[in-house]
Amino acid sequence: MIAHQARILIVDDDEVIRDLLSQRLQEEGYMCEVADNGSTALAHIELDSFHVMLADIRMPQMDGYELLTAARDIDPDMQVIMVTGIRETTEAVKAMKLGAYDYVMKPFDLEDVVHGVRRALEKQELKFQNRLYHKNLENRVREATKELIEKNRQIQILLFNTITSFVNVLEAKDKYTEGHSKRVAESAVKVARTCTLTRSEIENMRLAGLLHDIGKVGIREKTLQKPGALTAEEYDEVKQHPLIAERILEPIEELHMVLRDIKHHHERYDGMGYPAGLRGEEIPFGARILALSDTYDAMTSERPYRSAFSHEQALKEIEMNAGKQFDPELVAQFLMLYSY
Ligand SMILES: [Fe+2]
Ligand SMILES: [Fe+2]
Incomplete structure (x- = not known):
């Protein structure tokens, strides 16, 4: 459901990579925004909601971890894929611990990135459906409880009226x-x-x-x-x-x-x-x-x-x-x- 309306935020200080990713993902039908640093990315997230963010770990000023943490504070539902250099495996693991959904290593195969984004979107959709299901379930339980309370109240009234009638019978006699x-x-x-x-x-x-x-x-x-x-x-x-x-x-x-x-x-x-x-x-x-x-x-x-x-x-x-x-x-x- 999300796929073709999905909004992706691409954050990288390297313009070539930003353009490459943006172009390829747009071909997939996604709407892409780009940012060349963490602060701009956060400003985008504050203003708009994104389904997936692709973020470079190594960036000047604010690095990928800082961005990841701040971004998740603003929008915990957004899935984050970290982009990292080949020798940065431990750093990628650290990013996952901080809540990133996945990582891709440079130099990356664009098809791997597309695949990763697709999986992230699927996961988000699943989370969304799950939340919807629970919300519906909660509503159904709430409704059923309300009905039960009302029925119980009616039974109590009926019982009390019956008792009053019984007492009236006795007092008539x-x-x-x-x-x-x-x-x-x-x-x-x-x-x-x-x-x-x-x-x-x-x-x-x-x-x-x-x-x-x-x-x-x-x-x-x-x-x-x-x-x-x-x-x-x-x-x-x-x-x-x-x-x-x-x-x-x-x-x-x-x-x-x-x-x-x-x-x-x-x-x-x-x-x-x-x-x-x-x-x-x-x-x-x-x-x-x-x-x-x-x-x-x-x-x-x-x-x-x-x-x-x-x-x-x-x-x-x-x-x-x-x-x-x-x-x-x-x-x-x-x-x-x-x-x-
Ligand atoms: Fe008595
Ligand atoms: Fe008695």
Whole structure:
């Protein structure tokens, strides 16, 4: 692609060589510029871009090495072929180390020079294509990542809307729980923020809080709405709600990380809770947070069969149950957060 538009800069203090090279390379269809010293060559490179520079090593004032180094600083993509005398092999090697692509020795066969220029151009084309390929690849990866982030965002929105619908279903059935799920979610997030949890673990507490009582949709309304104390049988029925929640939410893979917290939000630190009778740290950490936020909200809410506890009474009750119903360390955090 480059070949016939290729621009070549020829730098030599010997006019005969400059003309010879320029003439032959122009016959190949290349555009040639000439310079008789390093400074002029650099001025050309500053102004224009060249694909290949042919530079003599032995020149007065600025030698080929100096020119090579300065030229590569200006245009690192330009390929440089050094022209050197027959006894200057070590110097040619030095030039290669400084970044020259190739060298030709004087007296040179013009066809060798043409061949060298052609190879240098091919290499440059390859470099160009390679860079283009990587740039395209980077763009494609960037695009794909953007799409993925957007899709993920949409899934998160869908998930959140689904959860809100679930909560609405529950609240339509059990009017006493109105606002309860949301308040528990907010409180659980607040407590979680004081613990060493990741941002996503904290956000999971919001989902767990919103959904913790979703299993109540499987409990008879008669039992949920009963104004007085529950019979042992009715209480057994209510105790099913964490297990029902697990069954309801199980098909949603995106909620698996909060399933255990929801399932165990009625466990007690002393092992006397339900559904599994887990004890202490056997209870998932999130479930221990939920237990606190849930109980606090239930206590401070009005019920048909009892009036709401005051904020102070509820905190006192929680404090008294540290190590019994609740994780004592979390109780300390909770009291610190809620004492005002
Ligand atoms: Fe519950
Ligand atoms: Fe609850």
